Amino acid sequence: MADDDLRTREAVRRKALWTLSHLMPGDPKAAAILDVLDEIDDQERVDLKLSHPSLDTDAVRKAVQIERHRSSINIVDEASIPQPWRERFLQASIGSTRLIDGPYAHD
Numbered sequence: 001m002a003d004d005d006l007r008t009r010e011a012v013r014r015k016a017l018w019t020l021s022h023l024m025p026g027d028p029k030a031a032a033i034l035d036v037l038d039e040i041d042d043q044e045r046v047d048l049k050l051s052h053p054s055l056d057t058d059a060v061r062k063a064v065q066i067e068r069h070r071s072s073i074n075i076v077d078e079a080s081i082p083q084p085w086r087e088r089f090l091q092a093s094i095g096s097t098r099l100i101d102g103p104y105a106h107d
Helices: 003-021 030-051 057-063 085-092
Strands: 066-068 074-076
Touching (some): 003 030, 003 085
Antiparallel strands (some): 066 074
């Protein structure tokens, strides 16, 4: 899957989640938003089966390289995060505090 496609899909997911978070439970507008999220999740499952058939959340965590920064804080080597999890992490981290050399490992 191309990086632009991942970025777009994850941006749509984030927008849908934020929109959903402003609705009250039972709001009829939620159905269309949930359909969008379901469609994105279905596409992601297909993509993951093709690109990472046996990579679950624990395997992703183990694949990510964490290093001790000179500031005594553990940071993540972003390039070691497999896609699509890297794009999801990057989108979710917009506006977050981080070091120039990498995001905090505890995030």
